[in-house]
Amino acid sequence: MKALSISPQELYRFAISLGYKHVLEAEKDGLFVLNSQGGTYRQLIFPINRFDPNFEEMLDISLSKLAKNLDIQIEHLITLLSESNDDILSVRYFSESAELDTLQLDEAIDALNATKQLILSAACSLDHPQLYYPKLSRNKVDSFFSKVRLRHTQHGSFVIRVSNPLQSQPHATYLKQSSSSDALFGRESFERVEDATSEIVDHLQKNNLETLYLRQKKMSKPIISYNFLNALVEMQHVHLDPLLQDTNFMHGIEMPDKTPFELSIQWSDIIPKPAKNTNQPIRLLPSYHDGLLRMRDYFPNGNPSERGEFNGTVEHLEGKANITGEREGEVQLKLKVGKRNLLVRAVLNPTFYKRAYEAHGTKGAKVKVAGVLRAGKRLRLLDDITKFELE
């Protein structure tokens, strides 16, 4: 990346975002003059017009000063500047105990595909909200996604960085230009990724797995889909280098099977940043994996489902008390489906849960249930339950 690819307006905006103050008086001389409060170098001076004969040299001096003040290499600064017109979504795989320099190629490819699925799911949930997308594609979604770019990774951890360009015209003046509709839709899609992931992690931490699905199901415009959850599950399939695991094992350091990762978004200020701009990455720990799988499997997944009435027994109760003190939530049933006895999950309201509790506590008790039996990757799910009775 060459310094000359940086426009005066990009450097201006970047410096302002760092707290530099603009000296208006200098504009009459065709100069941007920006002052900082601290740092080794206090002042950046460069022409407003990139075709000024001194632009290259003055830009070079300013970049050198800024890099020194930020204590980074100038090449890194140039990369940061080139990204200032984009929203950047980062998925960072890391290890607490070692620098992560490589990933298995297969897993890296899966992680990239999962990132794609994550962004497309979020975009689809804006364009045509539903709980499952047989195909993650629509004109508006495809148009925005065609502009998303993969960026450089960073040393010490493995980072997938994708950017959504917000500025449609290169070298625009420092007044904020209006962005294209693709760019704005892209901004909303990235916001959706952050909001949906935060909500999922919140439910995982509180162990409210079924609640997430029930809430989304009630919404006329759900924001989370099977596809989105599946993308997060796929992202968790990245494993630590076996050599690193062996080395740490020899030193008595236990390593998790999967690699934790964190998702973060760096918002460009070329359009006003989201109100909820927290700058905090969202961590997905290896311990979330089982919960994520279960959460995902609540959602419809496009596999054939079967509506009917089934007989069976209550095998396991996993419900919790709600705010009124009544118990509700997930139970495991063994249902006779055709000639087979299948283990099935079901999420019950307080009335049905009470009956399930009674059945579970009575030896040999049987239940009759009516609902939609959905195929699942592990346990099947009984959804849309309309009847739950003791026989």
Place this chain on the structure above:
Amino acid sequence: MSLTIQNIESELSYAYLHAVASRAGINCQFLNRHSDNSGVDAQLTYQNDPSPTSTYIEEAIIQIQLKATQKTPYETSTHFSYSFHGITQYNDLRKPRGSGSIKILVVMFLENDPKEWLNCTQNELLLKKASYWVSLVGAPATKNGSATTIYVPKNQLLTPDSLLQISQDTINKVPLIYQNPKP
């Protein structure tokens, strides 16, 4: 000896500049001396104390190309002559710079005998002989292929005061123009 004579000349010219800049309270940073493509060997940064009457420029950058020679220069009553090698760098030094920065040449004239270059005693560190500065902005173009003669004013000794003056002139946009000696 791990340094050649030319390396030692070069290092002493850096040492001279660094000592004078430090005494003047000016930050001195050496750049990558072994790739001469940019023609900048050192960069000084001077920060002005802002006052209500001063210009909006508060920080001057003085980029310096350093040269050193042990040859006795030709001289007039007012100037030393110096054979500048590198026409590309000469032409670059002739160009005026943007606001807040200047690029100058500093030439160190050393004694003929290397033993005389530097002496240390309990009382002093003596570095001989002296460095002079010159701005080549406005210097005449040349048709030469590899070298051209320039004239370094004898009254432009590199001292803490002269560095401070160059810095102030840069901040106040006072042009520092090359002048050939009068015949």
